[in-house]
Amino acid sequence: MRVINVALPKGRLGERVCRLFEKSGLSIPGILEPGRKLIFEREFADLNFALRLFWVKPFDVPVYVERGAADIGISAKDILLEREPDVYELLDLKTGICTMSVAALENFADDNSRTLRVATEFPNIARKYYAGLGRDIDIICLRGSVELAPILNLSDVIVDIVETGTTLRENNLRVINNIANLSARLIANKSAYKFKTQEINNIIGKLRT
Amino acid sequence: MLRDLNTLPKYLRPEEFAALKLRELYSDYGYSFYRMGKFEEYDLYAKNKEFLISQDIITFTDIDGKLMALKPDVTLSIVKHLRENPENVLQKFFYDEKIYRTSRNIRAFREISQVGLECIGAFDEACVREVLELALKSLEKISDGKEYVLDVSHLGLLSSLLSRIDNTNLRADILKFVSEKNSHEIANLQIPELEKNLLVKLINVSGISELREIFRGNYYLAQFENLLGNFGGNVRVDFSVISDLNYYNGIVFRGFIDGVPESILSGGQYDNLMRRMGHENSHAIGFAVYLDKLGGNHESY
Known part of the structure; x- marks a missing residue:
């Protein structure tokens, strides 16, 4: 089972995105509970992948994704425009507009x-x-x-x-x-998207509906 | 002469070993070794800035006062110093050189190892196929059993879609969005619905059959289909691979290895550069492998 690493922006936008994940059938237990834990994991046997989500500073999300520490990430468009990372921008989450x-x-x-x-x-x-x-x-x-x-x-x-x-x-x-x-965008590491195409497309499909 | 790579000394670093494996491969295919012994005048690079991936260049003044440069690229030198007129003959070279570029993240120059090959002159589709085959074999040799893919796009096809858009600023935006697989920004552009739909389809294309719908009757399509026909699943159609249209035409490609976060191989057909360098009717195609990028993810080969 492939693990998909997801970088989430700490703060209000990240919380909104977590709720979006929840609504899309990708809920991660405990992720919105207050505490200092940074990494959360859950297997999705029916989808044949596991998600590993971690909180990072919003401005750093593109770095984690571009360097491959995260396969995908959620970033505000302003940060993408400012940092211009070499990544795929696969989905407009239409939140944080x-x-x-x-x-x-x-x-x-x-x-x-x-x-x-x-x-x-x-x-x-x-x-x-x-x-x-x-x-x-x-x-x-x-x-x-x-x-x-x-x-x-x-x-x-x-x-x-x-x-x-x-x-x-x-x-x-x-x-x-x-x-x-501006709004929240789902970005992907260019190399990771080649080898985890189906899993990442599955996540996008779920978030889109 | 060392023919068996297994007898090489143990102190060779993985990237040095990989470089030797690639050199052996290219030499077996009849490519001849090209070595850059001299420095180029700065002018060569200044005139072709957009061809270079990083546009910063280390310059120095030679003994006679000429402004020289440490090479940021090898292809320009090979094209400049061709012995034979490329309009008549086919010339094939490979190289293993250090180049000097700045990286986007640290604003400083770095020495980078680059192994690559160029196939220049009066060539046909068989040559293009051979270069693609060598790119694929290069990935196989350095992938250490990991998955790898070669993404291929065709700038002739892409340009035929772009040429329907008059506004050059819009065209630049479109290129950027296609390279990001960014369908939602394409959807927001002020362009006719027909073109919009075609571009969104193009971004999501994964096989040659889907291209038939987008480029019905296009001159380059049959050529592209023919070229990719015999390659297996490791070669994929992906139009997010884009190189500067002032230099490149025809196919362009990037190679990826699972676990390496950036593309490790990059190449394409660059007839437009040949034209700019004074070779009106000749073709050229080549690629480079960036072995440094294998880095920490690949301890052994």
């Missing part, structure tokens, strides 16, 4: 004659987006509370994930442009 957007203060007006200061947690996404527009930018790389940057005049705009827009509104910011639509 949000957008990658450019936002600025309500009264912001772009001045093309100066370098645009962009604060973001996603330097690669920001760089690529503005390179596509041919806009000269300076990137201010932050690890959170990105909304603060324009208020303190640390940056002109921010490139960030927008879910409901509440945080933006409360801080007097508005979305100027959408860069990409």
Whole structure:
């Protein structure tokens, strides 16, 4: 019986995905119970495979999959866009839906004659987006509370994930442009998918219904 | 002369042993050994940047002031220094060289062992089949009894689908999504339904029979079918194998071994590179094996 290693992102998205696994007939006992255990296993005799799920930091999921420590993984699209791993992206789980957007203060007006200061947690996404527009930018790389940057005049705009827009509104910011639509994606290691095709396709089939 | 590989000294490392096995294989097929004794001028690589997998190059100034480079690739040198005009004769080479590339993960140069072969000149389908056969045999020799597959796609077929899309940015997106087997992003693209459906089908193709539906009447299809016809289950049709269309045409392929997380063999037909290097009417096909990638997963062969 083949074991399929699955990297799950710790946190809210991972919990949602676990419930999705449960609904699809792939429930793993104990996985959502509080505790420090990181690895969970279950055999599915009828499907002729076993699942070994483990929790990792969301930003690390693509690394585990690209390097083959996990055969498949669930990752938010923003992390895939930022890290650009060499993996297959096999399924849109249609959960954790949000957008990658450019936002600025309500009264912001772009001045093309100066370098645009962009604060973001996603330097690669920001760089690529503005390179596509041919806009000269300076990137201010932050690890959170990105909304603060324009208020303190640390940056002109921010490139960030927008879910409901509440945080933006409360801080007097508005979305100027959408860069990409985001949601949770199922990714697979390219080599693992060659040799565990049937098992991985089975999992995808179940998650899809 | 050492003909029996079993008598080789015990201190050979697994990848060195594998390299010798491959060299023996290629030599048995009539390929001649190519050795790069010199350095190339930087210009050769700068002009063909997109052909190189990693575009960073180590440069240095030669005694006479010329800007030179440590090779990031062997194929370009072989094509540049062909003795005979490739439009008239068939030339076959294999090599076992160190190349210098940066890896995506550590932003630093590394020395990488590469064993490969090139079949260049006036060749026919039999040559293409031979190179595929050698790619398959190479995988068998280094797989140590593990499962292996050779994924093959055809850029001529793929281009015939792409050529129906006018917007070049969209085409680049499509190539990326096909290489990721990303049907859901294809479904979101602003392209006609017909093309969308064909692309989604193409991503999920696993056998030649499904290709007939997608590429009905296409010129390359019979050629592709004919080529893959006699290979067993280890050769699979997979259009996620994509190489730069400015250099490659015809078939491109990647080899995988169970337990090795990345492709270990990579190759294809590169007539377009020949054209760029001034050989209008000649063909070329080849592949390289990256033995370093066998790494820790393969202690013994």
